[in-house]
Amino acid sequence: MSTTMGPDASTDASAAAPASRSPLGRVDWRRYIIYIGFVVVFVAFAVTLGDQGFLSTNNLLNIFRQAATISIIAVGVTFVISCAEIDLSVGSVAGLSSVCTAMAVSQWGVLAGVAAGLGVGLVVGSINGSLVSLLNIPSFLVTLGMLGIAVGVAQWITDSAPQPIRNDTYNLVFGGGNFGPVPGLLVWMGLFVAVGAVVLAKTRFGRQVLATGGNRVAAEFSGVRTRRIKFQVMLVSAVVASVAGMLYAGRLESGRFQWGSGDELSAIAAVILGGTSLFGGYGTVVGTLFGSLLISLINNGLILAGLDTSQQQVVRGAIIILAVALARRK
């Protein structure tokens, strides 16, 4: 880097940036670990599981389809984690949204269903955001509480019964059908990832999210309203999760409180695998997409390989820990 201060500074300029932290000469491969990992695992499965149909179009589409809802949820969570917060309630918000949407669709039709689903996200997100930004309660605690509340409400209003959706238009648009040759779910995924990536990397809001996560005081001193930013990321995350819930409802033609349960952990794993810093300040939505694809890929491969559920869980956990250990900075 051409950084000199004065006439006599050049002697020291190279020494001023610690050797371990001047990556300009070398590529910082850790940032790309998710892509490397994805390719390595993909090739490994292609070679070993080719005979079991791993490479068939159908199977490959399946991998995407299974990654879709998680990656949509994870796009929202990327904003939250980049901002040095966490959202544990996304999975149960998806469940609650699927239930409310299903009930509203049956009663009043598609538009009402969409409004009900988004309404869940707006309400939960506003509550989470207010508690975090106005009352300064750690987001970990707020959303841990909300996780329970959302599941509880979803169970309560349905008496724990599944809520079938018999509206074909709804099911078709929200994840059940194809848009032309492309499965609708993938279009939704592409849409959220594209918008999320641009917003985080290219808009003022995204920049302020990263600044708040990187050094809140500095951001505040630079004129960023960090409280508002924290509120907004919690809101975004819940609304995005509620859309994911609506997609669950469309694809599975019903709303159920169980939809999405446990997704918060997969989403967080995808975000961190993707290279977003758990401590905030650095985030990448495209990385997140590949994080969820990798998880889905591993699940798929392990099933094809004939591992039973318990073995799958162990192997998946080990791979995630390994990948995060490799991607760890410094």
Place this chain on the structure above:
Amino acid sequence: MSQSEESVASRPEGRDAAVRMRRITKSFDGVRVLTDVDFEVLHGEVHALAGGNGAGKSTLMKILQGVYSLDAGEIEIDGRPVQLGSIQDARAAGIGMVFQEFSLVPTLTVAQNISLGVEPLSRGGLIRDREAVRRAREVFAEMEVEVDPRAKVGDLGTAYWQLTEIAKALSQDARVLIMDEPTASLAKHEADALFELVGRLTRRGISVIYISHRMDEVYRIADRITILRDGRRLLTEALADVTPAQIVEGIVGKEIEGQMSYQQRPARDGAAEPVLELQDVTAGPRVRGVSFSVGRGEIVGLAGLMGSGRTELARVLFGIDPLGSGSIRLRGQELRLSGPQDAMAAGIALIPEDRRAQGLVLEHSVRENLTLPLLGRMRRGPLLDDRKGRSLARDLIERFSIKVADPDRPVRRLSGGNQQKVVIAKWLGTEPAVLVMDEPTAGVDIGTKSEILATIRSLADEGMAVLVISSEYPELLAVSDRVVVLREGAVHRQLDRADIPDENHLQLAVQGA
């Protein structure tokens, strides 16, 4: 009021005030911090703001930046009365700040930091990063310094942080720059470059408010000085009209004699009895084969440029970073340090460089911070004996005359200098055999500095082996019995104090070709 008359009298003719603060009064939780302070800066002037730790300098400046509201008083900028209700207000009024503690986002690039909050947008509302980089280049060109706008701030040294901050302020049309101890973590040549930059800025009519505890710097760049003591303005004078002794006396409230010059200590048996011996110590990329020893009762100064491996060596000695090869011996016994616990058990203490990040748990109370390394001594069965802790803390506060109203208040509330005293006191409570201090007087006022230097001397007199890392040559020369000069991770020279006639000699040894 006699004070304001005096300030008018000392003002150079024919220049207008860029900032005028009148009768500023401010209290925190009912405690008066500033009382009726008048302060004025002219266009193109460098105005030094001096005073002891806790005198209220930073508070006065934070009021000017809109961070704190004022209880009473008024502020005029360019002759117009203003209300500075927020940071944004102050920025719009042309006040820029160069604060080290909390100014930049390390995960963003230089250009992104400079444009934070005022990013150039395309018509579609997207950030034009290339335009931001171009603007950053422009500002750096105006400042006549070279900084890569695409580098990530976290990867750069402190000197660049500062340049980035100055660029950020200038790019937002700041007319008044506030620099609060800007050289605290700069090497000498970096500080020189900063002073040249300040000269260029003031020639363009920009005013600089300069807070520093270093007298030589104040004389070098400032036109006038205002001294605060206990939250009141003591005097405002042109520097040509005051002597350093008067300033020191004004700040400290008493004369301090001879503390800042070397004092020949009674003959030591030290050299004959090495306590800490380093043999070919190598670790990481920065420490490459360092050998020297520190004797009983000896104070060894460690000099070198930034990046010469001084801090890294200290980290190895304290067991934070692993030893690659070579050996560290304490009283003849080879040490295997797998962590700071081992170093502490062996009797080594480290007073780290960055007190806010490494030295203190800012949210915890003064008492909790002081007793953290002493928990072993406070045990009663499986429990901690809080009464013991309280009395240990009280002893340390007294011994190091830490200015603290209540030991149970968070350490964050103390002024910078008093925080530093807490860090030192905390480690000396463990009564180590070897004390390693990394920039022990960063940010402390002259009075406290001379107290700290006196403390170092008396600890050595009691037999402690002391290793002092410092970028301030006068300080190294004031305490060291011997100076070891590091360059690029290895010992470049070892000088007996008696063989160093003056500061220039030492500077040559550190920097010379």
